[in-house]
Amino acid sequence: MELTLTRCVSAESGGIQNSSFETAASQSQSQEDVSRRRSAAYAAAYAEMLRDAGHQRSMSLVQTKLTKNGCCVSALKKRTKSQNNLCNGGLGSNNHALAPKVANNSGGSPNGQKKGTIALTHLPQRPPVDIEFCDISYSVTDSHRRGFKTILKSVSGKFRNGEITAIMGPSGAGKSTLMNILAGYKTSQLSGSVLINSKERNLRRFRKLSCYIMQDDVLIANLTVREAMMVAANLKLGKNMISYAKVVVVEEILETIGLKESVNTLTCNLSGGQRKRLSIALELVNNPPVMFFDEPTSGLDSSTCFQLISLLRSLARGGRTIVCTIHQPSARLFEKFDHLYLLAQGQCVYEGRVKGLVPYLSSLGYECPSYHNPADYVLEVASGEYGDAVPKLVDAVKSGACKKYSHKDYVLTLAQKGCHNDIVKGSGSGAENAMAILTLEDEKPPLEDRQLEPSLPVEDPAELKPPKLETQQSQNSDCSVVIMPTNAVDDSCSFSSSKGTHNAVGSGSGGPSAVVGCMTSLLDSHESVVTLPNKTGFPTSGWTQFWILLKRSFRTILRDKMLTHMRLFSHVIVGAIIGMIYYDVGNEASKIMSNAGCIFFVSLFTTFTAMMPTILTFPTEMSVFVREHLNYWYSLKAFYFAKTIADMPFQIVFSSVYVLVVYYLTSQPMELERVSMFVLICVLNSLVAQSLGLLIGAGMNIETGVFLGPVTTIPTILFSGFFVNFDTIPGYLQWVTYVSYVRYGFEGAMVAIYGMDRAKMQCNQMYCHYRVPKKFLEEMSMDNALFWVDAVALIGIFFALRIIAYFVLRWKLHMIR
Numbered sequence: 140m141e142l143t144l145t146r147c148v149s150a151e152s153g154g155i156q157n158s159s160f161e162t163a164a165s166q167s168q169s170q171e172d173v174s175r176r177r178s179a180a181y182a183a184a185y186a187e188m189l190r191d192a193g194h195q196r197s198m199s200l201v202q203t204k205l206t207k208n209g210c211c212v213s214a215l216k217k218r219t220k221s222q223n224n225l226c227n228g229g230l231g232s233n234n235h236a237l238a239p240k241v242a243n244n245s246g247g248s249p250n251g252q253k254k255g256t257i258a259l260t261h262l263p264q265r266p267p268v269d270i271e272f273c274d275i276s277y278s279v280t281d282s283h284r285r286g287f288k289t290i291l292k293s294v295s296g297k298f299r300n301g302e303i304t305a306i307m308g309p310s311g312a313g314k315s316t317l318m319n320i321l322a323g324y325k326t327s328q329l330s331g332s333v334l335i336n337s338k339e340r341n342l343r344r345f346r347k348l349s350c351y352i353m354q355d356d357v358l359i360a361n362l363t364v365r366e367a368m369m370v371a372a373n374l375k376l377g378k379n380m381i382s383y384a385k386v387v388v389v390e391e392i393l394e395t396i397g398l399k400e401s402v403n404t405l406t407c408n409l410s411g412g413q414r415k416r417l418s419i420a421l422e423l424v425n426n427p428p429v430m431f432f433d434e435p436t437s438g439l440d441s442s443t444c445f446q447l448i449s450l451l452r453s454l455a456r457g458g459r460t461i462v463c464t465i466h467q468p469s470a471r472l473f474e475k476f477d478h479l480y481l482l483a484q485g486q487c488v489y490e491g492r493v494k495g496l497v498p499y500l501s502s503l504g505y506e507c508p509s510y511h512n513p514a515d516y517v518l519e520v521a522s523g524e525y526g527d528a529v530p531k532l533v534d535a536v537k538s539g540a541c542k543k544y545s546h547k548d549y550v551l552t553l554a555q556k557g558c559h560n561d562i563v564k565g566s567g568s569g570a571e572n573a574m575a576i577l578t579l580e581d582e583k584p585p586l587e588d589r590q591l592e593p594s595l596p597v598e599d600p601a602e603l604k605p606p607k608l609e610t611q612q613s614q615n616s617d618c619s620v621v622i623m624p625t626n627a628v629d630d631s632c633s634f635s636s637s638k639g640t641h642n643a644v645g646s647g648s649g650g651p652s653a654v655v656g657c658m659t660s661l662l663d664s665h666e667s668v669v670t671l672p673n674k675t676g677f678p679t680s681g682w683t684q685f686w687i688l689l690k691r692s693f694r695t696i697l698r699d700k701m702l703t704h705m706r707l708f709s710h711v712i713v714g715a716i717i718g719m720i721y722y723d724v725g726n727e728a729s730k731i732m733s734n735a736g737c738i739f740f741v742s743l744f745t746t747f748t749a750m751m752p753t754i755l756t757f758p759t760e761m762s763v764f765v766r767e768h769l770n771y772w773y774s775l776k777a778f779y780f781a782k783t784i785a786d787m788p789f790q791i792v793f794s795s796v797y798v799l800v801v802y803y804l805t806s807q808p809m810e811l812e813r814v815s816m817f818v819l820i821c822v823l824n825s826l827v828a829q830s831l832g833l834l835i836g837a838g839m840n841i842e843t844g845v846f847l848g849p850v851t852t853i854p855t856i857l858f859s860g861f862f863v864n865f866d867t868i869p870g871y872l873q874w875v876t877y878v879s880y881v882r883y884g885f886e887g888a889m890v891a892i893y894g895m896d897r898a899k900m901q902c903n904q905m906y907c908h909y910r911v912p913k914k915f916l917e918e919m920s921m922d923n924a925l926f927w928v929d930a931v932a933l934i935g936i937f938f939a940l941r942i943i944a945y946f947v948l949r950w951k952l953h954m955i956r
């Protein structure tokens with residue numbers, strides 16, 4: 140039976156004309172025509188079927204647009220209140236051509252039941268991935284005992300594609316550590332091997348194919364959902380995909396993941412569940428076949444947890460390998476997982492099907508009481524509440540006792556024996572439960588077990604007849620189930636790849652494997668994990684990354700109205716206050732000391748207002764950066780330059796406004812040259828202070844940084860030449876004045892005001908000692924100072940600090956790993 144709707148062109152906008160939207164596959168025109176006509180027919184049939192089955196309420200949108208020649212079938216969109224099945228893949232991973240949108244009635248059960256699915260078919264195609272790890276041991280240096288602390292002790296296991304795996308265990312068992320190692324985030328101080336599709340893992344390739352979604356959903360606060368998604372799409376889909384295609388990808392993911400209504404909501408206003416879904420959506424953009432989740436349900440209510448795990452399960456059914464650490468799931472949540480990896484004291488105490496856990500424990504003498512949540516029970520056992528069970532369980536695992544529970548067909552045996560824990564099996568009869576388990580387990584076996592064969596194009600118009608479909612809503616599941624008759628016209632499943640169009644032929648007439656083939660066909664890429672090019676590069680060039688991140692930073696600064704407006708107003712208001720205090724002192728020789736104080740305060744204010752906010756720049760965005768960088772969105776260089784350059788224009792404008800307000804109110808000499816020099820030196824001073832703030836923020840956490848910022852500035856102020864004359868500073872300390880950037884700022888400002896042979900100032904007193912400005916500069920030991928030397932010194936310090944800050948950030952990133 141044909142299940143895919145191929146060559147679907149976008150609808151609302153009148154269709155996608157651009158050729159780059161078309162698949163890279165070299166299909167013949169006739170094949171395309173057949174495919175289009177079939178798509179149109181099936182789309183109509185599917186819409187009709189859904190209408191007949193009374194699904195109008197659960198479906199917010201079923202659109203079928205048939206153009207005159209019947210070649211344009213718009214997206215067939217189904218929105219259930221709960222989750223859709225999410226199939227993986229699309230066409231043309233390398234050239235990122237858009238694959239057609241597919242209404243995928245896949246995910247069948249042995250009795251012919253299939254789940255109605257909406258496929259994420261505009262995504263780049265990816266190969267399926269199985270992760271196997273052998274004898275992984277991990278230690279950290281224990282500073283107290285001056286030795287090593289072993290956190291993972293020779294653990295092994297296998298996580299398959301198409302399955303959702305839970306890593307569980309008592310607190311401190313090593314769950315996060317294991318996941319970090321598998322995700323490639325921890326690479327040092329470990330032994331053992333990680334195999335990807337039975338081959339030694341190439342970390343770089345693997346990292347490009349996987350993503351890690353952290354416990355706290357770190358998102359850029361001042362972007363809307365759509366903007367955040369577009370940034371992800373622009374960074375991860377590369378320049379080979381045109382902008383409109385990226386928009387289509389983003390819209391498709393948002394709709395599928397249930398965030399369509401929130402596209403214009405700022406991420407900071409999203410609910411916990413929505414934040415989690417957005418985190419997933421952001422990573423789905425490049426369709427990674429492996430997704431790691433660190434405690435995805437933490438902080439969510441039970442209903443949202445259930446929806447989320449159902450979503451992850453659907454992602455797994457699309458052929459992905461989903462691995463989650465989870466603390467203590469409810470029985471309902473627990474049974475949503477296929478595979479369980481249980482850790483205790485850094486050792487594996489069970490690996491196998493979730494359904495096999497109770498019989499396994501029972502076989503070792505740990506009887507899970509009826510109506511007791513097996514997830515709770517096993518954690519109680521692993522925590523030692525029933526005696527020291529860990530050595531016994533570890534021995535059992537080592538002796539291969541849980542091997543039979545690991546097999547994906549284990550559940551069949553289990554169903555035959557009618558062996559269930561009461562909580563897990565629910566309230567239905569034994570037969571119902573057995574069927575439910577069968578359905579759950581066999582929705583989608585791993586891809587390795589499926590067959591794909593090339594097929595011939597179907598040209599018989601009879602085959603264009605839409606199949607007769609019936610639907611029913613699964614009680615157990617949140618997805619609608621599509622029952623397909625076994626005598627369907629066509630058991631094959633059309634799919635396209637860069638190699639051409641193929642049909643996945645099921646083993647039996649309309650049997651489940653045909654559907655399975657369909658799911659496979661949406662996933663398989665012509666590339667394999669092993670043969671993926673080992674390019675060092677990110678999906679986009681360094682320049683593009685920089686540009687995208689710069690625009691994002693600009694937008695977030697502008698949207699952060701509170702801080703940005705406050706910075707502007709504080710500069711204007713403080714400038715006005717200083718102007719009022721030192722009103723009209725600039726040209727009065729008798730008030731020259733007050734004016735020097737005013738100039739010094741200008742330097743001081745620009746220093747602190749520039750430094751303090753930037754101390755927070757890296758600490759507040761570090762978690763976003765770590766997530767995005769380690770998920771291979773962009774390089775450290777691009778992030779660093781974008782982040783450090785984004786704030787510079789604001790700093791320049793704010794400082795200039797402040798300086799000009801003070802300059803005017805205090806009646807400093809109104810000569811263009813002096814005004815420009817004064818503004819320039821103050822702005823340079825503020826940029827240096829900003830760089831120092833970035834450096835402190837790059838190396839320290841917020842608390843330390845906020846303390847260290849002012850503390851490190853005090854000596855530079857002391858050695859600025861205002862409080863202590865340079866000549867009176869002891870010789871062995873004079874070198875400090877050369878590294879004091881405030882000195883260069885203050886000295887340069889003084890020279891701009893009083894240097895360059897300024898004429899005598901007015902004197903309203905009987906006698907003005909410093910009527911000749913040069914005399915005052917001599918008194919301050921600044922008569923030999925050159926403005927351009929001060930300016931160049933500030934520029935030098937600026938670059939030095941920025942370079943050091945980059946390497947500190949790099950080192951910090953290295954330390955995280």
Ligand SMILES: Nc1ncnc2c1ncn2[C@@H]1O[C@H](COP(=O)(O)OP(=O)(O)OP(=O)(O)O)[C@@H](O)[C@H]1O
Binds near residue numbers: 309
């Ligand atoms: N860098 C480190 N230095 C010292 N001990 C560490 C380090 N990293 C992890 N550990 C220890 O290793 C053990 C396992 O940590 P891990 O975070 O993997 O546990 P977990 O099972 O995820 O715990 P939880 O469920 O509480 O998050 C803990 O005892 C932790 O204190």
